[in-house]
Amino acid sequence: MSQIFHPSTNTLSKVSIVSVVLLLGGLGYGLLALNRSPYVARTKIPFDQPVPFSHKHHVAGLGIDCRYCHTTVERTASAGMPTTETCMSCHSMIWTNAPMLEPVRQSWATGKSLEWTRVHDLPGFVYFNHSIHVNKGIGCASCHGRVDQMPLVHQENTLYMEWCLDCHRHPEKHIRPRDKVFEMAYQPPANQLELGAKLVKEYKVQKLTDCYTCHR
């Protein structure tokens, strides 16, 4: 009885085994990469807003502190969105005829809220509190990126659980002195891990990785 398979099928079978493994691995890797891509995670995409508010102009250009508008970031879970009154503190006097500010003036005149589009949209099952993070030395830019360079705000990071956990497991990689939290251009020093470990101790930062820290 002759051989059923020609000797060349030896090579074919080896190649196909390797390529199936590679293909499946590649597919898995590709899916994970897709999941973290700007397209799926909605990062790096500026959102249309009722008023094209530029953080770049107000923060980098004018030097206004984050907390001038986000007044509750040190006290409550929400950083706080500025009221129309906050906008009008200056814009009742300057740029009073700018067409792009018409919605703000409308809101001021009618008392109706400006309806901004939420950029950082955490899932409903995640609890997040701004105040604890800024009070423990996590800078605004660590999560939000260089907002002072954004004409229109986009989401810088995925806000995925793996991203949160990376910092909750290793806070020393990202922590900074409390008085630098609102500094947009802060550069971590060369000995960040050393300084970080010291600050983690000093600020009594706990490595909270229990499920119920965020899912409560």
Next chain:
Amino acid sequence: MKRLPWLLLIGGSMLMMGCRQDMHDQPRFRLNAATDLFGDRRAARPLVQGTVARGMLKTDTALWSGKVGNKNVDQFPFPITREVIERGRDRYNIFCSPCHGLTGHGDGMIVSRGLKKPPSYHTDALREQSVGHIYNVITNGNGSMMSYASRIPMRDRWAITAYVRVLQQSQNVKVSELTAEERRKLEGAQ
């Protein structure tokens, strides 16, 4: 092969199950959410008039409104420590310096962009104003300045008031009032 469409349908609908976002988008209102339930489209409802949160009856008018009767108080309603002044500097630099400038001369960044120049703190008229007056301007606004009551909590407004006093003093000290050491420093700087 008759089974193929069914398999596709079941397989396809099982894949679709992953697309439901019920847990992400839960049927509750988040802060500042919009809704069609109310005419003003706000999910956050205004408090019923006359509502008082526990401990917030504000009977201490000197503390809350900076006034006793109709008169601005001329004493701080609580002791001003170094800590309070440092807090005041911090808050002043955030909320006031954009217009009033870091030293209170009314030369802030926004003024250079066309805002009407606010008065300098360093005039006799403003140096003689009571602390209650300064607190009231922060709380209720004055002229073209808006109220900051919704942005700065009461104790921080007093802390800023204290820091404004510090600024006024910092720009109005006679050389003869300095200690010998400070005078030496000043002469060294010149």
